[in-house]
Amino acid sequence: MKDKNLNDYDVSDLSEVFVDNVDAAIIVDPEIDQYKTIIRRGFFESFLAGAGRYHDLILDLWFHFNDSNEKVSEDYQIFADNTGIFKKKYSRRLKLLLENEEKAHLVQMTVYPFDETKKYLLILDEFDDNESLQESLTSKKITTIQSSYLFSMYIDLVQDTTSSINVAEISDDVVNYNLKYSDWRMMIVNMIWPEDQAQFLRRTDPEYLKANFTPGRTASYDCMMRNLEGKFIWVKLIFSRAQTNYEDDYRFVFMVQDIHENSMEILSTLKRYEEMAITDPLTGVFNHGEIETQFHNAMSLKQKNDDPVSVMLIDLDMFKNINDTYGHSAGDTALKHFAGIMKDFAVEEKASVGRWGGEEFVIVCYGKDAENAKDCAEKLRVRVEGYDFPETGHITCSVGVTELMPEDDFTEAFNRIDKAMYISKHSGRNMVTLL
Secondary structure, three states: OOOOOHHHOOOHHHHHHHHHHOOEEEEEEOOOOEEEEEEEOOHHHHHOOOEEEHHHHHHHHHOEOOOOOOEOOHHHHOOHHHHOOOOOOEEEEEEEOOOOOOOOEEEEEEEEEEOOOOEEEEEEEEOOHHHHHHHHHHHHHHHHHHOOEEEEEEEEOOOOEEEEEEEOOOOOOOEOOOOOHHHHHHHHHHHEOHHHHHHHHHHHOHHHHHHHOOOOOEEEEEEEEEOOOOOEEEEEEEEEEOOOOOOOOOEEEEEEEEOHHHHHHHHHHHHHHHHHHHEOOOOOOEOHHHHHHHHHHHHHHHHHHOOOEEEEEEEEOOHHHHHHHHOHHHHHHHHHHHHHHHHHHHHHHOEEEEEEEOOEEEEEEEOOOHHHHHHHHHHHHHHHHOOEEOOOEEOOEEEEEEEOOOOOOHHHHHHHHHHHHHHHHHOOOOOEEEO
């Protein structure tokens, strides 16, 4: 453009300034889902195609992870068509990355709708290094503050609208969505863990929110939700009703907080405590309380389905002599190895094993009638007899077996295997008795 006096410039000069300086200009027709690139310079020569689907352009521009060209999972790409609808001028910052580059390009995008044709003009300009540095430092502060919040938006239940939507992993900026709250709710439920979906629909129902939230009230609950990578993580869903003086003004802030790491630590701790509560500390099999619970559960299963279930009571022979001869430490070692044999057996036979007390153990055998259970008990007896225990050498065991009957109560069933085991003891030990 020629140098002129300020007063000599007019609107006809603007097109020349625009064409000479803009980095990229794109015309979009959303009704036919197509775009055409009119201008592309510098970085945009590689980033933008000459033409294509508008849906794909949206995915390239902002449905990817911050500072990455990795697209979000297909589950979330369904929101793309609700994102690229503009009724007014719109502007936002984008971070775009070419496939073989490590540093993202910071871009300013401005959208100008053509009211009469319902088409858009997209203008994109890349910032220079100094501007990019300043923006990057600001973004880092924001990201540090909001790092645990994956998503936020503003909801108006009366108008059935969403606004001010921010997806932190995609952009630090608010994204322009043209989406009703009722539509968003039915789309996002598919990202919720299947077992949590009913609760999500109940807790996000407009009538539930109206009935349970007074102005200023905040509430939350935890569930599993698919993240932008397509993996299920633990999140906290937070609803907060706006504080207003008008009781029929139902506006809410909704946020999704990433609590996965914390939740996994808590679940791991709970699992350890649960295992401690049901495990015998010496042998590592179920303790008395838990194997008795397994016993009761097997009886309930028998009464409900009438599938075969059998129970064994196993006792180490002459165990008092082991303690008296080799010491209690050797006796404890023998019990650990004996329990190890039974744990391996239980895995093979899909059974449950627990320490009843002292040197007595109970095994619950699912899917086995009396004869099958007796055969398994005999296999276990032979395995114990052939095992060379540390410090004590070979040890034998006596076993009592019974099949549970639908009319059994716990005392009757236990008394049968107890009696069967003592018959084995008094008949010479190292044998199996079925009653």
